Amino acid sequence: MSAVSVRDLWMEYPNQVVLERLNLEIAAGSFCALVGPSGCGKTTFLRLLLGEERPTRGAITVDGQPLVAEPGPGRGVVFQRYSVFPHRTVLENVIMGREFAGSRLLGRLFGAARRAAIEEAEGWLECVGLAAHRDKYPAELSGGMQQRLAIAQALIVKPRILLLDEPFGALDPGTRAQMHELLLRLWREERMTVFMVTHDLKEGFTLATRVLAFEKLRIDPTDPGRFGATITYDLKVNEERAAEMAPPLALSA
């Protein structure tokens, strides 16, 4: 079964069609790079996957279930934005990821649950190379360190589906390469399905197992909002890596 199935999906705002006729079957463990010109609806598509927006036509199912109206990390779909809280320390920021996921009624964790969350958060900070900075505030970190923090905050939730919107846009080439390695390692270890918007085609082709290009097929010069974008190319890349992530075939009797 596909992790994510998109059937004849349209997203229309009153003044413009953003997406039209999207059809996709995404296997669990895929790493999809979303590329395409600015404004063609890539972020809108991530928000639809999150359940933050409802399509005007068509449907998205995750593991065969329709998306519920209420977005939340408990569903296993996490949108990593540049989402760190400035008045919380690095460690507290990561724990907050766990609190959002695990304690929806109380909002905060206490006692043994909190101690376990602290231990887990320390593990993620180690993993993203921020263990030595656990008591600092985000403003004391570099841009790359803040992005690593946001990744730790998203991953502590152990999402089945991770949504990334240009996560490495502002990084220098060295830090970006380190982040690529880290993301690939975590993708493999956690066996997540990843959707990543990027404007960097090379990045898309390096990291992904599928590159999805969004573009408008039809343009009305007198009415730019009349037609929406659709997926014009769907390329399977890095197939060896994709095969490693495919679930093992059931043994026949």
Ligand SMILES: Nc1ncnc2c1ncn2[C@@H]1O[C@H](COP(=O)(O)OP(=O)(O)OP(=O)(O)O)[C@@H](O)[C@H]1O
């Ligand atoms: N709530 C909204 N109401 C009306 N129009 C919207 C809304 N949200 C997004 N749009 C429009 O949808 C279009 C697609 O926006 P979106 O941010 O998804 O594009 P994008 O491909 O991610 O762009 P970029 O690469 O520049 O980030 C834009 O024209 C935007 O103005």
